[in-house]
Amino acid sequence: MTRSDLVALIGLAGFALFPALAWAGGVLWAVDLASRMLIYGLAALALNLVLGYGGLVSFGHAAFVGAGAYVVAILSFHSMMGGSILGYGGTESGFVAFALAILVSGLLALAIGTLSLKTSGLYFIMITLAFAQMIYYLFISLPDYGGEDGLSLWARSDFGPLDIGDDVVFFYLCLVLVLLFALLKRRLVASRFGWTLMGLRDNERRMCALGTPSFRYRLAAFTLSGAVAGLAGALLANQTEFVSPAFLSWHLSGELLVIVILGGMGTLYGPLAGAVAFLLLEFALKEVTEHWQLALGPILILVVLYARRGLWGLVEGRKDG
Amino acid sequence: MAEPLLEARGLRKAFGAVQACDDVELEVAAGELRAVIGPNGAGKTTLISLLAGELAPDAGAIRFQGQDVTAMPAPARAQAGLARSYQITSLFPRFTALQNAVLAVQAKGGHAFRFWRPAMREAELREPALAALARVGLAERADVPVAALAHGEQRQLEIALALATRPKLVLLDEPTAGMSREETQEMVRLLEGLKGELTIVLIEHDMDAVFALAERITVLVYGRPIATGTPTEIRADRAVRAAYLGEETG
Amino acid sequence: MSLLLVLEQLLNGLQFGVMLFLIAAGLTLVLGIMNLVNLAHGSLYMVGAFVCAWVSLQTGSFLLGLLAALPATALVGIAVELLVLRRLYARDHLDQVLATFGLILFFNEGVKIVFGARPLRLDLPEWLSGSVELLPGVPYPAFRLAIIAVGLLVGLFLFWLVARTRLGMLIRAGASNREMVQALGVDIAQLYTLVFGLGAVLAALGGVMAGPIYAVEVGMGEPMLIMVFVVIVIGGIGSIRGAFVGALLVGMTFMLCRAFLPGLFGLFLDPAGAAAVGGALASMAIYILMAAVLIARPRGLFPAHG
Numbered sequence: 021m022t023r024s025d026l027v028a029l030i031g032l033a034g035f036a037l038f039p040a041l042a043w044a045g046g047v048l049w050a051v052d053l054a055s056r057m058l059i060y061g062l063a064a065l066a067l068n069l070v071l072g073y074g075g076l077v078s079f080g081h082a083a084f085v086g087a088g089a090y091v092v093a094i095l096s097f098h099s100m101m102g103g104s105i106l107g108y109g110g111t112e113s114g115f116v117a118f119a120l121a122i123l124v125s126g127l128l129a130l131a132i133g134t135l136s137l138k139t140s141g142l143y144f145i146m147i148t149l150a151f152a153q154m155i156y157y158l159f160i161s162l163p164d165y166g167g168e169d170g171l172s173l174w175a176r177s178d179f180g181p182l183d184i185g186d187d188v189v190f191f192y193l194c195l196v197l198v199l200l201f202a203l204l205k206r207r208l209v210a211s212r213f214g215w216t217l218m219g220l221r222d223n224e225r226r227m228c229a230l231g232t233p234s235f236r237y238r239l240a241a242f243t244l245s246g247a248v249a250g251l252a253g254a255l256l257a258n259q260t261e262f263v264s265p266a267f268l269s270w271h272l273s274g275e276l277l278v279i280v281i282l283g284g285m286g287t288l289y290g291p292l293a294g295a296v297a298f299l300l301l302e303f304a305l306k307e308v309t310e311h312w313q314l315a316l317g318p319i320l321i322l323v324v325l326y327a328r329r330g331l332w333g334l335v336e337g338r339k340d341g
Numbered sequence: 342m343a344e345p346l347l348e349a350r351g352l353r354k355a356f357g358a359v360q361a362c363d364d365v366e367l368e369v370a371a372g373e374l375r376a377v378i379g380p381n382g383a384g385k386t387t388l389i390s391l392l393a394g395e396l397a398p399d400a401g402a403i404r405f406q407g408q409d410v411t412a413m414p415a416p417a418r419a420q421a422g423l424a425r426s427y428q429i430t431s432l433f434p435r436f437t438a439l440q441n442a443v444l445a446v447q448a449k450g451g452h453a454f455r456f457w458r459p460a461m462r463e464a465e466l467r468e469p470a471l472a473a474l475a476r477v478g479l480a481e482r483a484d485v486p487v488a489a490l491a492h493g494e495q496r497q498l499e500i501a502l503a504l505a506t507r508p509k510l511v512l513l514d515e516p517t518a519g520m521s522r523e524e525t526q527e528m529v530r531l532l533e534g535l536k537g538e539l540t541i542v543l544i545e546h547d548m549d550a551v552f553a554l555a556e557r558i559t560v561l562v563y564g565r566p567i568a569t570g571t572p573t574e575i576r577a578d579r580a581v582r583a584a585y586l587g588e589e590t591g
Numbered sequence: 592m593s594l595l596l597v598l599e600q601l602l603n604g605l606q607f608g609v610m611l612f613l614i615a616a617g618l619t620l621v622l623g624i625m626n627l628v629n630l631a632h633g634s635l636y637m638v639g640a641f642v643c644a645w646v647s648l649q650t651g652s653f654l655l656g657l658l659a660a661l662p663a664t665a666l667v668g669i670a671v672e673l674l675v676l677r678r679l680y681a682r683d684h685l686d687q688v689l690a691t692f693g694l695i696l697f698f699n700e701g702v703k704i705v706f707g708a709r710p711l712r713l714d715l716p717e718w719l720s721g722s723v724e725l726l727p728g729v730p731y732p733a734f735r736l737a738i739i740a741v742g743l744l745v746g747l748f749l750f751w752l753v754a755r756t757r758l759g760m761l762i763r764a765g766a767s768n769r770e771m772v773q774a775l776g777v778d779i780a781q782l783y784t785l786v787f788g789l790g791a792v793l794a795a796l797g798g799v800m801a802g803p804i805y806a807v808e809v810g811m812g813e814p815m816l817i818m819v820f821v822v823i824v825i826g827g828i829g830s831i832r833g834a835f836v837g838a839l840l841v842g843m844t845f846m847l848c849r850a851f852l853p854g855l856f857g858l859f860l861d862p863a864g865a866a867a868v869g870g871a872l873a874s875m876a877i878y879i880l881m882a883a884v885l886i887a888r889p890r891g892l893f894p895a896h897g
Binding site for chain 1: 393395414415416417419420424425427431432433434435436440443444445447448449450453454455456457458459460461463466502506
Binding site for chain 1: 622628675678679682684685686688689690692693694695696697698699700701703704813817820821823824828871872874875878879881882885886889890891
């Protein structure tokens, strides 16, 4: 166990106690905010796999988050309102809906990745952005699912005995999923696959000369990242009990990039720290002024200019990784 | 005569108006150490990139082990046993020497769709990687990050990466580039040790090194091979003296 | 579907295309020469539109609005270059994306504070609000024609500037060889500021033109910006010619799809639904166009360099 693992473990343990603290402090509503932090953290962890470890600047991850969210909402919609999608009458079951959200987002990432990974650098940034916009407009053009106005969930997904309608239960569901993915990613990054990904990030030409074709590994990482972002989307739809094209907007893609950078790109747990910090900052600024974005913008610029290694850089010390 | 291990026929490559490779014919026999020399801008690095598959030729064909590899992409050629090193050191600077070598070993070990076992603890990766480092004299420096290695050591690691893929033939692009005299002698000893064990195509500027090591030498001028022969033959070749030695060493 | 209708939509596509070109030109120059991704370029377009609308409202003169918008936006652009972007030239694209994303947030909120949250109206003067008969019985709005004319003139000016003048030579040389230009004693920092100011003026011009057609509102820059990115990706980063061709392609595709796709979909969707989704479908069409171009030519139609 490294120092980084230890700090993350302490942080997560502290987070696990949060509902109790919030209850004691009479701010139970804050549990909802904490769930949101975890969800954004999960999406940022997923993005970090391609961004931090793969060196691929995806400016379109909102597409996968949003697709996951819409899967949950659309299945719930048909289950309540009748009708069907592709002959399927929808479901309230979280097990089915979440699995489908992961699958749909993963397939979407596979398709977008197949096209986008033919390009690199700036073209990759722009093409991922553009594909995400395409999905955004696709959902705007579906009046049956609310078009621009979005779609409300009747209730949170049904996980049998686990009632995630309860904010605290939902919080723990998020926490467990984040923990599972963080562990998975920790193994993944140290595996042959992870090293290959990092090798491609640092020196693609040499990797090719050594006998590693880049496309398939990057595509695999991109697909996995998209699938997990879809899971985050499914959670997000449940947290807000509402989905709208805003979940697919490029603002969300940008925010996820910001969160990863703020937390520490290419670090195991940095994106979680980034999500907590970013949402806390947003929350605090909103308390102070309605024009909070006027302050958030310059803060972002300062972070980019002067705090490149992110919050987790402080934890890891001077070690590079 | 046995079929050459590596063979280039009528290889051409132009960058705009510059003909970097002009009708290159090359035959390298298995086990040979072939040096390719020529003045600056003779197209030596371009030739290596063509042979390694990083550049596609405008015309001509490349055969390796009797198989036409002209259309084969670089990774597949590396898998087939054709490795290269770089004139400008091309490593993974954030990682240690051992991690660099492990990456090279695992690149050769088939696909990397293995998601669970920590690669750096796999004996089947570590041991060949350590052996490759030992081969170039870096065994003691395995856990040093690349950025902290001296220039000469980075050049050695450059060779180690090529060796770690267990190639049949290595294309070495100026292994002594930027080295001090002592470092160069060290490198010559290292290459001497590899001679006979693998087939080597060596591009080199250091003429002492070339004449000490090479069994046969090909001289490239303006992308065109003007002579191929033993060191003695090359020394005596008139065209070479006129075009190359006259120009370069005065 | 009559021929005249197609003609009208083609003109609309041309008009939209030249507007995209005005915005794309500045962005692609900055991208090609300084290797800087500036998401806030859309904000300059918004600032241009707002200043023009506000001054027009105060003075009742569209021309005064235009005359105020161009230098005001240039100043804002130069200030942004000096304060923020200058520090980003040496950074990677990711840093540039994030920092200029921050600039967007700042500008959107700033404009909201200065001009209010409600959209502004930008009215056309009498002489531009009528229409011109292109063919007997085929009227076309004068303002849209003016946009086409101005856009084409600016295009010609830019080609001349880049291909024929000393400044253009420096711009082209600066793109391929920074050190060389510096060694010749040219102040590259000043050159960059100048190019950036030029880009800002073009963006403002685009904003002024868009104002009377679309709403002048906070956030108007972003959809435009993303579309302009599509233009640049299609055309090839850094190429003025590419930006021009890309802009016309995107403009035409967008307008034709918006006009005719709903009719096509109306064959198997109810007409109201089809009409409602026309704009969204047209937007999707341009991304499909972009994907198709990139699959065939991963570096765009006119790859500029390196």
